[in-house]
Amino acid sequence: MIEVRNLRKTYGPVVAVDGATFEVRTGEVFGLLGPNGAGKTTTIHCISGLLKPVSGRVRVAGYDVVEQGRAARASIGVAPQELALYEDLSAAENLAYWGGVQGLRGAQLKQRIEETLELFGLQDRAREPVKRFSGGMKRRLNFACAVVHSPKVLLLDEPTVGVDPQSRVRLLEMVREQAAQGVCVLYTTHYMEEAEALCDRLAIMDNGRLIAQGTLAELRAVLGERELLSLTGTWEERSVRAALERMEGLEILQVKPEELTVAAVDASARLAKIFGLLGAAGAEIRGATVRQPSLESLFIRLTGKELRE
Ligand SMILES: Nc1ncnc2c1ncn2[C@@H]1O[C@H](COP(=O)(O)OP(=O)(O)O)[C@@H](O)[C@H]1O
Ligand SMILES: [Mg+2]
The missing domain is CATH 3.30.70.250 (Malonyl-CoA ACP transacylase, ACP-binding)
Incomplete structure:
Protein backbone atom coordinates (compact mmCIF):
# COMPACT_ATOMS: atom_id res chain seq x y z
CA MET A 1 0.00 0.00 0.00
CA ILE A 2 2.94 2.32 0.70
CA GLU A 3 5.92 2.02 -1.60
CA VAL A 4 8.96 4.19 -0.94
CA ARG A 5 11.90 3.92 -3.37
CA ASN A 6 15.26 5.66 -2.92
CA LEU A 7 13.59 8.59 -1.22
CA ARG A 8 15.85 11.58 -0.72
CA LYS A 9 14.97 14.92 0.85
CA THR A 10 17.25 17.78 1.79
CA TYR A 11 16.77 21.10 3.58
CA GLY A 12 19.53 23.28 2.14
CA PRO A 13 22.74 21.53 3.16
CA VAL A 14 20.98 19.13 5.57
CA VAL A 15 20.27 15.69 4.13
CA ALA A 16 17.17 14.68 6.12
CA VAL A 17 16.36 11.46 4.21
CA ASP A 18 19.13 9.76 2.31
CA GLY A 19 17.90 7.02 -0.01
CA ALA A 20 15.15 5.28 1.98
CA THR A 21 13.47 2.23 0.45
CA PHE A 22 10.68 0.25 2.12
CA GLU A 23 7.15 -1.04 1.63
CA VAL A 24 4.18 -1.29 3.96
CA ARG A 25 1.43 -3.80 3.28
CA THR A 26 -2.28 -3.87 3.97
CA GLY A 27 -3.12 -4.84 7.55
CA GLU A 28 0.40 -4.44 8.86
CA VAL A 29 2.00 -2.07 11.35
CA PHE A 30 5.38 -1.00 10.01
CA GLY A 31 7.61 0.86 12.46
CA LEU A 32 10.13 3.55 11.67
CA LEU A 33 12.38 3.59 14.72
CA GLY A 34 15.08 6.17 15.21
CA PRO A 35 16.39 8.94 17.46
CA ASN A 36 15.35 12.58 17.12
CA GLY A 37 16.58 14.03 13.86
CA ALA A 38 16.76 10.63 12.13
CA GLY A 39 14.42 11.75 9.34
CA LYS A 40 11.17 10.06 10.40
CA THR A 41 8.90 13.11 10.17
CA THR A 42 10.42 14.15 6.86
CA THR A 43 9.68 10.66 5.50
CA ILE A 44 6.06 10.93 6.69
CA HIS A 45 5.70 14.37 5.06
CA CYS A 46 7.02 13.00 1.76
CA ILE A 47 4.46 10.18 1.88
CA SER A 48 1.55 12.45 2.78
CA GLY A 49 2.49 14.86 0.00
CA LEU A 50 3.30 17.78 2.31
CA LEU A 51 6.92 17.78 1.11
CA LYS A 52 8.23 17.03 -2.36
CA PRO A 53 11.17 14.61 -2.50
CA VAL A 54 14.41 15.74 -4.13
CA SER A 55 14.55 12.34 -5.79
CA GLY A 56 13.03 8.89 -5.50
CA ARG A 57 9.41 7.81 -5.70
CA VAL A 58 6.55 7.35 -3.29
CA ARG A 59 3.37 5.48 -4.19
CA VAL A 60 0.33 5.10 -1.98
CA ALA A 61 -2.48 2.71 -2.93
CA GLY A 62 -0.90 2.54 -6.36
CA TYR A 63 -0.83 6.34 -6.93
CA ASP A 64 2.32 8.41 -7.25
CA VAL A 65 2.09 11.03 -4.48
CA VAL A 66 3.70 13.73 -6.62
CA GLU A 67 2.00 13.09 -9.96
CA GLN A 68 -1.34 11.81 -8.65
CA GLY A 69 -1.35 13.62 -5.32
CA ARG A 70 -5.09 14.05 -4.96
CA ALA A 71 -5.86 10.37 -5.56
CA ALA A 72 -3.04 9.27 -3.25
CA ARG A 73 -4.13 11.62 -0.45
CA ALA A 74 -7.70 10.31 -0.52
CA SER A 75 -6.42 7.01 0.92
CA ILE A 76 -4.27 8.59 3.62
CA GLY A 77 -4.94 9.64 7.21
CA VAL A 78 -2.17 11.46 9.09
CA ALA A 79 -1.71 12.03 12.81
CA PRO A 80 1.14 14.55 12.78
CA GLN A 81 3.79 14.80 15.48
CA GLU A 82 2.78 18.43 16.09
CA LEU A 83 -0.90 18.25 17.11
CA ALA A 84 -3.17 19.45 14.30
CA LEU A 85 -6.15 20.54 16.41
CA TYR A 86 -8.17 23.71 16.75
CA GLU A 87 -8.01 24.47 20.46
CA ASP A 88 -11.13 26.66 20.53
CA LEU A 89 -13.25 24.08 18.74
CA SER A 90 -14.75 20.99 20.38
CA ALA A 91 -13.66 17.40 19.68
CA ALA A 92 -16.72 16.89 17.47
CA GLU A 93 -16.01 20.11 15.55
CA ASN A 94 -12.39 19.11 14.99
CA LEU A 95 -13.56 15.78 13.61
CA ALA A 96 -16.11 17.60 11.43
CA TYR A 97 -13.37 19.86 10.10
CA TRP A 98 -10.96 17.04 9.20
CA GLY A 99 -13.78 14.84 7.88
CA GLY A 100 -14.88 17.75 5.69
CA VAL A 101 -11.35 18.26 4.36
CA GLN A 102 -11.42 14.60 3.33
CA GLY A 103 -14.73 15.05 1.48
CA LEU A 104 -17.26 13.68 3.98
CA ARG A 105 -20.58 15.54 4.03
CA GLY A 106 -24.01 15.51 5.65
CA ALA A 107 -25.39 12.38 7.29
CA GLN A 108 -22.30 10.34 6.45
CA LEU A 109 -20.02 12.87 8.13
CA LYS A 110 -22.28 12.99 11.17
CA GLN A 111 -22.32 9.24 11.48
CA ARG A 112 -18.54 8.94 11.18
CA ILE A 113 -18.04 11.65 13.83
CA GLU A 114 -20.23 9.74 16.30
CA GLU A 115 -18.56 6.41 15.49
CA THR A 116 -15.09 7.87 15.85
CA LEU A 117 -15.89 9.66 19.12
CA GLU A 118 -17.11 6.37 20.53
CA LEU A 119 -14.19 4.35 19.21
CA PHE A 120 -11.74 6.74 20.88
CA GLY A 121 -13.73 7.08 24.10
CA LEU A 122 -14.27 10.81 23.58
CA GLN A 123 -18.08 10.95 23.45
CA ASP A 124 -18.48 12.33 27.02
CA ARG A 125 -16.30 15.36 26.32
CA ALA A 126 -17.23 15.72 22.64
CA ARG A 127 -18.76 19.22 22.93
CA GLU A 128 -16.04 20.80 25.08
CA PRO A 129 -13.33 23.01 23.61
CA VAL A 130 -10.13 21.06 23.07
CA LYS A 131 -8.06 23.55 25.06
CA ARG A 132 -9.52 22.00 28.24
CA PHE A 133 -8.30 18.51 27.27
CA SER A 134 -5.31 16.76 28.88
CA GLY A 135 -2.28 15.96 26.74
CA GLY A 136 -3.40 12.33 26.45
CA MET A 137 -6.87 13.29 25.26
CA LYS A 138 -5.46 15.68 22.67
CA ARG A 139 -3.23 12.88 21.35
CA ARG A 140 -6.25 10.59 21.16
CA LEU A 141 -8.27 13.21 19.27
CA ASN A 142 -5.33 13.91 16.95
CA PHE A 143 -5.33 10.19 16.11
CA ALA A 144 -9.14 10.18 15.79
CA CYS A 145 -8.99 13.03 13.24
CA ALA A 146 -6.68 10.85 11.12
CA VAL A 147 -9.19 7.99 10.89
CA VAL A 148 -12.51 9.86 10.67
CA HIS A 149 -12.69 9.25 6.89
CA SER A 150 -11.75 5.55 7.27
CA PRO A 151 -8.44 5.76 5.34
CA LYS A 152 -6.72 2.69 3.96
CA VAL A 153 -3.33 4.08 4.93
CA LEU A 154 -2.56 5.58 8.31
CA LEU A 155 0.56 7.61 9.06
CA LEU A 156 1.18 8.01 12.80
CA ASP A 157 4.09 10.25 13.75
CA GLU A 158 5.18 9.63 17.37
CA PRO A 159 1.55 9.40 18.51
CA THR A 160 2.34 8.61 22.16
CA VAL A 161 4.76 11.42 22.99
CA GLY A 162 3.67 13.21 26.15
CA VAL A 163 0.99 10.65 26.95
CA ASP A 164 0.55 8.98 30.35
CA PRO A 165 1.28 5.22 30.52
CA GLN A 166 -2.38 4.19 30.67
CA SER A 167 -3.43 6.24 27.64
CA ARG A 168 -0.35 4.94 25.86
CA VAL A 169 -1.47 1.33 26.28
CA ARG A 170 -4.91 2.26 24.95
CA LEU A 171 -3.41 4.14 21.98
CA LEU A 172 -1.25 1.17 21.04
CA GLU A 173 -4.32 -1.08 21.19
CA MET A 174 -6.12 1.27 18.83
CA VAL A 175 -3.22 1.10 16.39
CA ARG A 176 -3.43 -2.71 16.42
CA GLU A 177 -7.22 -2.53 15.93
CA GLN A 178 -6.77 -0.36 12.84
CA ALA A 179 -4.32 -2.87 11.37
CA ALA A 180 -6.65 -5.76 12.25
CA GLN A 181 -9.34 -4.02 10.19
CA GLY A 182 -7.02 -4.06 7.21
CA VAL A 183 -5.52 -0.57 7.48
CA CYS A 184 -1.88 -0.19 6.43
CA VAL A 185 -0.12 1.60 9.31
CA LEU A 186 3.20 3.41 9.27
CA TYR A 187 4.23 4.19 12.84
CA THR A 188 7.23 6.30 13.82
CA THR A 189 8.74 6.27 17.28
CA HIS A 190 11.96 6.75 19.19
CA TYR A 191 10.78 4.27 21.85
CA MET A 192 12.26 0.81 21.28
CA GLU A 193 9.77 -0.85 23.62
CA GLU A 194 6.91 0.45 21.47
CA ALA A 195 8.48 -0.75 18.27
CA GLU A 196 9.14 -4.15 19.84
CA ALA A 197 5.62 -4.48 21.21
CA LEU A 198 3.67 -3.13 18.28
CA CYS A 199 5.27 -3.58 14.90
CA ASP A 200 4.99 -6.51 12.51
CA ARG A 201 8.04 -5.26 10.67
CA LEU A 202 10.25 -2.28 11.21
CA ALA A 203 13.12 -0.24 9.89
CA ILE A 204 15.77 1.39 12.01
CA MET A 205 16.59 4.90 10.85
CA ASP A 206 19.61 7.00 11.70
CA ASN A 207 20.95 10.13 9.98
CA GLY A 208 18.43 9.83 7.16
CA ARG A 209 19.33 6.24 6.34
CA LEU A 210 17.54 2.97 6.96
CA ILE A 211 20.29 0.93 8.54
CA ALA A 212 18.33 -2.29 9.04
CA GLN A 213 14.83 -3.59 8.38
CA GLY A 214 12.81 -6.75 8.83
CA THR A 215 10.69 -8.52 11.41
CA LEU A 216 11.78 -8.32 15.03
CA ALA A 217 13.01 -11.91 14.78
CA GLU A 218 15.05 -11.09 11.67
CA LEU A 219 16.59 -8.05 13.30
CA ARG A 220 17.43 -9.99 16.45
CA ALA A 221 19.07 -12.67 14.33
CA VAL A 222 21.54 -10.05 13.10
CA LEU A 223 22.85 -9.84 16.65
CA GLY A 224 22.75 -13.59 17.14
N1 LIG B 1 12.08 22.57 8.09
C1 LIG B 1 13.35 22.17 8.27
N2 LIG B 1 14.39 22.95 7.91
C2 LIG B 1 15.66 22.56 8.07
N3 LIG B 1 16.02 21.39 8.60
C3 LIG B 1 15.04 20.55 8.99
C4 LIG B 1 13.65 20.90 8.85
N4 LIG B 1 12.92 19.87 9.33
C5 LIG B 1 13.78 18.93 9.74
N5 LIG B 1 15.06 19.32 9.54
C6 LIG B 1 16.28 18.54 9.83
O1 LIG B 1 16.17 17.33 9.10
C7 LIG B 1 16.62 16.23 9.88
C8 LIG B 1 15.51 15.21 10.05
O2 LIG B 1 14.46 15.78 10.81
P1 LIG B 1 13.09 15.02 11.09
O3 LIG B 1 12.58 14.47 9.81
O4 LIG B 1 12.21 15.96 11.83
O5 LIG B 1 13.57 13.82 12.03
P2 LIG B 1 12.77 12.99 13.15
O6 LIG B 1 11.32 13.13 12.85
O7 LIG B 1 13.29 11.60 13.00
O8 LIG B 1 13.12 13.58 14.47
C9 LIG B 1 17.13 16.84 11.19
O9 LIG B 1 18.50 17.05 11.06
C10 LIG B 1 16.37 18.14 11.27
O10 LIG B 1 17.10 19.08 12.03
MG1 LIG C 1 9.81 13.68 14.07
Whole structure:
Protein backbone atom coordinates (compact mmCIF):
# COMPACT_ATOMS: atom_id res chain seq x y z
CA MET A 1 0.00 0.00 0.00
CA ILE A 2 2.94 2.32 0.70
CA GLU A 3 5.92 2.02 -1.60
CA VAL A 4 8.96 4.19 -0.94
CA ARG A 5 11.90 3.92 -3.37
CA ASN A 6 15.26 5.66 -2.92
CA LEU A 7 13.59 8.59 -1.22
CA ARG A 8 15.85 11.58 -0.72
CA LYS A 9 14.97 14.92 0.85
CA THR A 10 17.25 17.78 1.79
CA TYR A 11 16.77 21.10 3.58
CA GLY A 12 19.53 23.28 2.14
CA PRO A 13 22.74 21.53 3.16
CA VAL A 14 20.98 19.13 5.57
CA VAL A 15 20.27 15.69 4.13
CA ALA A 16 17.17 14.68 6.12
CA VAL A 17 16.36 11.46 4.21
CA ASP A 18 19.13 9.76 2.31
CA GLY A 19 17.90 7.02 -0.01
CA ALA A 20 15.15 5.28 1.98
CA THR A 21 13.47 2.23 0.45
CA PHE A 22 10.68 0.25 2.12
CA GLU A 23 7.15 -1.04 1.63
CA VAL A 24 4.18 -1.29 3.96
CA ARG A 25 1.43 -3.80 3.28
CA THR A 26 -2.28 -3.87 3.97
CA GLY A 27 -3.12 -4.84 7.55
CA GLU A 28 0.40 -4.44 8.86
CA VAL A 29 2.00 -2.07 11.35
CA PHE A 30 5.38 -1.00 10.01
CA GLY A 31 7.61 0.86 12.46
CA LEU A 32 10.13 3.55 11.67
CA LEU A 33 12.38 3.59 14.72
CA GLY A 34 15.08 6.17 15.21
CA PRO A 35 16.39 8.94 17.46
CA ASN A 36 15.35 12.58 17.12
CA GLY A 37 16.58 14.03 13.86
CA ALA A 38 16.76 10.63 12.13
CA GLY A 39 14.42 11.75 9.34
CA LYS A 40 11.17 10.06 10.40
CA THR A 41 8.90 13.11 10.17
CA THR A 42 10.42 14.15 6.86
CA THR A 43 9.68 10.66 5.50
CA ILE A 44 6.06 10.93 6.69
CA HIS A 45 5.70 14.37 5.06
CA CYS A 46 7.02 13.00 1.76
CA ILE A 47 4.46 10.18 1.88
CA SER A 48 1.55 12.45 2.78
CA GLY A 49 2.49 14.86 0.00
CA LEU A 50 3.30 17.78 2.31
CA LEU A 51 6.92 17.78 1.11
CA LYS A 52 8.23 17.03 -2.36
CA PRO A 53 11.17 14.61 -2.50
CA VAL A 54 14.41 15.74 -4.13
CA SER A 55 14.55 12.34 -5.79
CA GLY A 56 13.03 8.89 -5.50
CA ARG A 57 9.41 7.81 -5.70
CA VAL A 58 6.55 7.35 -3.29
CA ARG A 59 3.37 5.48 -4.19
CA VAL A 60 0.33 5.10 -1.98
CA ALA A 61 -2.48 2.71 -2.93
CA GLY A 62 -0.90 2.54 -6.36
CA TYR A 63 -0.83 6.34 -6.93
CA ASP A 64 2.32 8.41 -7.25
CA VAL A 65 2.09 11.03 -4.48
CA VAL A 66 3.70 13.73 -6.62
CA GLU A 67 2.00 13.09 -9.96
CA GLN A 68 -1.34 11.81 -8.65
CA GLY A 69 -1.35 13.62 -5.32
CA ARG A 70 -5.09 14.05 -4.96
CA ALA A 71 -5.86 10.37 -5.56
CA ALA A 72 -3.04 9.27 -3.25
CA ARG A 73 -4.13 11.62 -0.45
CA ALA A 74 -7.70 10.31 -0.52
CA SER A 75 -6.42 7.01 0.92
CA ILE A 76 -4.27 8.59 3.62
CA GLY A 77 -4.94 9.64 7.21
CA VAL A 78 -2.17 11.46 9.09
CA ALA A 79 -1.71 12.03 12.81
CA PRO A 80 1.14 14.55 12.78
CA GLN A 81 3.79 14.80 15.48
CA GLU A 82 2.78 18.43 16.09
CA LEU A 83 -0.90 18.25 17.11
CA ALA A 84 -3.17 19.45 14.30
CA LEU A 85 -6.15 20.54 16.41
CA TYR A 86 -8.17 23.71 16.75
CA GLU A 87 -8.01 24.47 20.46
CA ASP A 88 -11.13 26.66 20.53
CA LEU A 89 -13.25 24.08 18.74
CA SER A 90 -14.75 20.99 20.38
CA ALA A 91 -13.66 17.40 19.68
CA ALA A 92 -16.72 16.89 17.47
CA GLU A 93 -16.01 20.11 15.55
CA ASN A 94 -12.39 19.11 14.99
CA LEU A 95 -13.56 15.78 13.61
CA ALA A 96 -16.11 17.60 11.43
CA TYR A 97 -13.37 19.86 10.10
CA TRP A 98 -10.96 17.04 9.20
CA GLY A 99 -13.78 14.84 7.88
CA GLY A 100 -14.88 17.75 5.69
CA VAL A 101 -11.35 18.26 4.36
CA GLN A 102 -11.42 14.60 3.33
CA GLY A 103 -14.73 15.05 1.48
CA LEU A 104 -17.26 13.68 3.98
CA ARG A 105 -20.58 15.54 4.03
CA GLY A 106 -24.01 15.51 5.65
CA ALA A 107 -25.39 12.38 7.29
CA GLN A 108 -22.30 10.34 6.45
CA LEU A 109 -20.02 12.87 8.13
CA LYS A 110 -22.28 12.99 11.17
CA GLN A 111 -22.32 9.24 11.48
CA ARG A 112 -18.54 8.94 11.18
CA ILE A 113 -18.04 11.65 13.83
CA GLU A 114 -20.23 9.74 16.30
CA GLU A 115 -18.56 6.41 15.49
CA THR A 116 -15.09 7.87 15.85
CA LEU A 117 -15.89 9.66 19.12
CA GLU A 118 -17.11 6.37 20.53
CA LEU A 119 -14.19 4.35 19.21
CA PHE A 120 -11.74 6.74 20.88
CA GLY A 121 -13.73 7.08 24.10
CA LEU A 122 -14.27 10.81 23.58
CA GLN A 123 -18.08 10.95 23.45
CA ASP A 124 -18.48 12.33 27.02
CA ARG A 125 -16.30 15.36 26.32
CA ALA A 126 -17.23 15.72 22.64
CA ARG A 127 -18.76 19.22 22.93
CA GLU A 128 -16.04 20.80 25.08
CA PRO A 129 -13.33 23.01 23.61
CA VAL A 130 -10.13 21.06 23.07
CA LYS A 131 -8.06 23.55 25.06
CA ARG A 132 -9.52 22.00 28.24
CA PHE A 133 -8.30 18.51 27.27
CA SER A 134 -5.31 16.76 28.88
CA GLY A 135 -2.28 15.96 26.74
CA GLY A 136 -3.40 12.33 26.45
CA MET A 137 -6.87 13.29 25.26
CA LYS A 138 -5.46 15.68 22.67
CA ARG A 139 -3.23 12.88 21.35
CA ARG A 140 -6.25 10.59 21.16
CA LEU A 141 -8.27 13.21 19.27
CA ASN A 142 -5.33 13.91 16.95
CA PHE A 143 -5.33 10.19 16.11
CA ALA A 144 -9.14 10.18 15.79
CA CYS A 145 -8.99 13.03 13.24
CA ALA A 146 -6.68 10.85 11.12
CA VAL A 147 -9.19 7.99 10.89
CA VAL A 148 -12.51 9.86 10.67
CA HIS A 149 -12.69 9.25 6.89
CA SER A 150 -11.75 5.55 7.27
CA PRO A 151 -8.44 5.76 5.34
CA LYS A 152 -6.72 2.69 3.96
CA VAL A 153 -3.33 4.08 4.93
CA LEU A 154 -2.56 5.58 8.31
CA LEU A 155 0.56 7.61 9.06
CA LEU A 156 1.18 8.01 12.80
CA ASP A 157 4.09 10.25 13.75
CA GLU A 158 5.18 9.63 17.37
CA PRO A 159 1.55 9.40 18.51
CA THR A 160 2.34 8.61 22.16
CA VAL A 161 4.76 11.42 22.99
CA GLY A 162 3.67 13.21 26.15
CA VAL A 163 0.99 10.65 26.95
CA ASP A 164 0.55 8.98 30.35
CA PRO A 165 1.28 5.22 30.52
CA GLN A 166 -2.38 4.19 30.67
CA SER A 167 -3.43 6.24 27.64
CA ARG A 168 -0.35 4.94 25.86
CA VAL A 169 -1.47 1.33 26.28
CA ARG A 170 -4.91 2.26 24.95
CA LEU A 171 -3.41 4.14 21.98
CA LEU A 172 -1.25 1.17 21.04
CA GLU A 173 -4.32 -1.08 21.19
CA MET A 174 -6.12 1.27 18.83
CA VAL A 175 -3.22 1.10 16.39
CA ARG A 176 -3.43 -2.71 16.42
CA GLU A 177 -7.22 -2.53 15.93
CA GLN A 178 -6.77 -0.36 12.84
CA ALA A 179 -4.32 -2.87 11.37
CA ALA A 180 -6.65 -5.76 12.25
CA GLN A 181 -9.34 -4.02 10.19
CA GLY A 182 -7.02 -4.06 7.21
CA VAL A 183 -5.52 -0.57 7.48
CA CYS A 184 -1.88 -0.19 6.43
CA VAL A 185 -0.12 1.60 9.31
CA LEU A 186 3.20 3.41 9.27
CA TYR A 187 4.23 4.19 12.84
CA THR A 188 7.23 6.30 13.82
CA THR A 189 8.74 6.27 17.28
CA HIS A 190 11.96 6.75 19.19
CA TYR A 191 10.78 4.27 21.85
CA MET A 192 12.26 0.81 21.28
CA GLU A 193 9.77 -0.85 23.62
CA GLU A 194 6.91 0.45 21.47
CA ALA A 195 8.48 -0.75 18.27
CA GLU A 196 9.14 -4.15 19.84
CA ALA A 197 5.62 -4.48 21.21
CA LEU A 198 3.67 -3.13 18.28
CA CYS A 199 5.27 -3.58 14.90
CA ASP A 200 4.99 -6.51 12.51
CA ARG A 201 8.04 -5.26 10.67
CA LEU A 202 10.25 -2.28 11.21
CA ALA A 203 13.12 -0.24 9.89
CA ILE A 204 15.77 1.39 12.01
CA MET A 205 16.59 4.90 10.85
CA ASP A 206 19.61 7.00 11.70
CA ASN A 207 20.95 10.13 9.98
CA GLY A 208 18.43 9.83 7.16
CA ARG A 209 19.33 6.24 6.34
CA LEU A 210 17.54 2.97 6.96
CA ILE A 211 20.29 0.93 8.54
CA ALA A 212 18.33 -2.29 9.04
CA GLN A 213 14.83 -3.59 8.38
CA GLY A 214 12.81 -6.75 8.83
CA THR A 215 10.69 -8.52 11.41
CA LEU A 216 11.78 -8.32 15.03
CA ALA A 217 13.01 -11.91 14.78
CA GLU A 218 15.05 -11.09 11.67
CA LEU A 219 16.59 -8.05 13.30
CA ARG A 220 17.43 -9.99 16.45
CA ALA A 221 19.07 -12.67 14.33
CA VAL A 222 21.54 -10.05 13.10
CA LEU A 223 22.85 -9.84 16.65
CA GLY A 224 22.75 -13.59 17.14
CA GLU A 225 22.12 -15.14 20.50
CA ARG A 226 24.59 -12.89 22.21
CA GLU A 227 24.02 -10.94 25.37
CA LEU A 228 25.04 -7.36 25.76
CA LEU A 229 27.35 -6.52 28.66
CA SER A 230 27.77 -2.89 29.67
CA LEU A 231 30.38 -1.86 32.23
CA THR A 232 31.18 1.36 33.99
CA GLY A 233 34.49 2.09 35.68
CA THR A 234 37.90 3.53 34.96
CA TRP A 235 40.47 2.09 32.62
CA GLU A 236 42.85 2.76 29.84
CA GLU A 237 41.01 2.23 26.54
CA ARG A 238 43.91 0.62 24.72
CA SER A 239 44.75 -1.99 27.36
CA VAL A 240 41.08 -2.86 27.85
CA ARG A 241 40.72 -3.41 24.12
CA ALA A 242 43.83 -5.56 24.02
CA ALA A 243 42.61 -7.68 26.93
CA LEU A 244 39.13 -8.28 25.48
CA GLU A 245 40.27 -8.95 21.94
CA ARG A 246 41.78 -12.20 23.19
CA MET A 247 38.38 -13.59 24.27
CA GLU A 248 36.48 -15.95 21.98
CA GLY A 249 32.89 -15.10 21.00
CA LEU A 250 33.11 -11.56 22.26
CA GLU A 251 32.72 -8.41 20.17
CA ILE A 252 33.63 -4.96 21.46
CA LEU A 253 30.81 -2.58 20.51
CA GLN A 254 32.02 0.59 22.16
CA VAL A 255 34.81 1.65 24.49
CA LYS A 256 34.69 5.05 26.10
CA PRO A 257 36.84 6.33 28.97
CA GLU A 258 34.29 5.22 31.58
CA GLU A 259 31.83 3.09 29.62
CA LEU A 260 32.29 -0.16 27.80
CA THR A 261 29.82 -2.32 25.86
CA VAL A 262 30.47 -5.77 24.44
CA ALA A 263 28.28 -8.44 22.83
CA ALA A 264 29.18 -11.91 24.00
CA VAL A 265 27.90 -15.46 23.90
CA ASP A 266 27.02 -16.46 27.48
CA ALA A 267 28.17 -13.13 28.87
CA SER A 268 26.51 -13.75 32.23
CA ALA A 269 28.21 -17.13 32.64
CA ARG A 270 31.60 -15.67 31.76
CA LEU A 271 31.46 -12.55 33.93
CA ALA A 272 34.16 -13.78 36.32
CA LYS A 273 36.53 -14.47 33.45
CA ILE A 274 35.84 -11.09 31.80
CA PHE A 275 36.34 -9.25 35.10
CA GLY A 276 39.56 -11.18 35.67
CA LEU A 277 40.97 -10.17 32.30
CA LEU A 278 39.97 -6.55 32.77
CA GLY A 279 41.40 -6.47 36.31
CA ALA A 280 44.70 -7.83 35.01
CA ALA A 281 44.67 -5.03 32.42
CA GLY A 282 44.47 -2.47 35.22
CA ALA A 283 40.75 -1.68 34.90
CA GLU A 284 38.64 -0.78 37.89
CA ILE A 285 35.00 -1.88 37.37
CA ARG A 286 32.22 -0.12 39.24
CA GLY A 287 29.06 -1.46 37.62
CA ALA A 288 27.86 -4.11 35.19
CA THR A 289 24.57 -4.87 33.45
CA VAL A 290 23.76 -7.77 31.16
CA ARG A 291 20.95 -7.40 28.64
CA GLN A 292 19.31 -9.82 26.23
CA PRO A 293 19.58 -9.09 22.50
CA SER A 294 17.16 -6.26 21.73
CA LEU A 295 16.59 -3.45 19.28
CA GLU A 296 18.68 -1.30 21.61
CA SER A 297 21.67 -3.61 21.32
CA LEU A 298 21.18 -3.83 17.56
CA PHE A 299 21.11 -0.04 17.34
CA ILE A 300 24.35 0.22 19.33
CA ARG A 301 25.92 -2.44 17.17
CA LEU A 302 24.95 -0.69 13.92
CA THR A 303 25.64 2.90 14.91
CA GLY A 304 28.07 2.69 17.83
CA LYS A 305 25.77 4.89 19.91
CA GLU A 306 22.75 4.59 22.18
CA LEU A 307 19.27 5.27 20.81
CA ARG A 308 18.52 7.55 23.74
CA GLU A 309 21.46 9.90 23.29
N1 LIG B 1 12.08 22.57 8.09
C1 LIG B 1 13.35 22.17 8.27
N2 LIG B 1 14.39 22.95 7.91
C2 LIG B 1 15.66 22.56 8.07
N3 LIG B 1 16.02 21.39 8.60
C3 LIG B 1 15.04 20.55 8.99
C4 LIG B 1 13.65 20.90 8.85
N4 LIG B 1 12.92 19.87 9.33
C5 LIG B 1 13.78 18.93 9.74
N5 LIG B 1 15.06 19.32 9.54
C6 LIG B 1 16.28 18.54 9.83
O1 LIG B 1 16.17 17.33 9.10
C7 LIG B 1 16.62 16.23 9.88
C8 LIG B 1 15.51 15.21 10.05
O2 LIG B 1 14.46 15.78 10.81
P1 LIG B 1 13.09 15.02 11.09
O3 LIG B 1 12.58 14.47 9.81
O4 LIG B 1 12.21 15.96 11.83
O5 LIG B 1 13.57 13.82 12.03
P2 LIG B 1 12.77 12.99 13.15
O6 LIG B 1 11.32 13.13 12.85
O7 LIG B 1 13.29 11.60 13.00
O8 LIG B 1 13.12 13.58 14.47
C9 LIG B 1 17.13 16.84 11.19
O9 LIG B 1 18.50 17.05 11.06
C10 LIG B 1 16.37 18.14 11.27
O10 LIG B 1 17.10 19.08 12.03
MG1 LIG C 1 9.81 13.68 14.07
